[in-house]
Amino acid sequence: xxxxxxxxxxxxxxxxxxxxxxxxxxxxxxxxxxxxxxxxxxxxxxxxxxxxxxxxxxxxxxxxxxxxxxxxxxxxxxxxxxxxxxxxxxxxxxxxxxxxxxxxxxxxxxx
Numbered sequence: 001x002x003x004x005x006x007x008x009x010x011x012x013x014x015x016x017x018x019x020x021x022x023x024x025x026x027x028x029x030x031x032x033x034x035x036x037x038x039x040x041x042x043x044x045x046x047x048x049x050x051x052x053x054x055x056x057x058x059x060x061x062x063x064x065x066x067x068x069x070x071x072x073x074x075x076x077x078x079x080x081x082x083x084x085x086x087x088x089x090x091x092x093x094x095x096x097x098x099x100x101x102x103x104x105x106x107x108x109x110x111x
Contacts, residue, residue: 003064009034012092016102025097030085039092040084041066042077046099050077053105066105 011027019026032038052070057063072079083092096101096103 004010007035007060008032008037008039008092012039012094015094015104022102022103022104024104027095028092029095030081030091030093033090036087037090037092039094040069040081041094041100041103041105042081043098044074045062045098045101046097048074050074051101052077052080053103066103 003007007099016026016028030041039055042050043053044050047073050070051068053066054071055064070077081093087092
């Protein structure tokens, strides 16, 4: 059964609140479409490296798990974001700052 989709703006607000409650600094780097915009999550590890997460369809399970789509020097991750935003202006970008790489994306309720 396909999962229900929550409006992007509502999901982002809830995610930021959850990060805040966990003392993980985060902010909206790019505001996308409130209803149907896709979301990218960048985790800057404060050592010059970063990871970029996106939800991608898993056709076998009919779900959209979070996947790492870029990993490495922060400037390269930022370039990957610029390319994505170049062809999808409705895209949200959330930036997290976490030396440990904590995103909370693997916790229940954020799928």
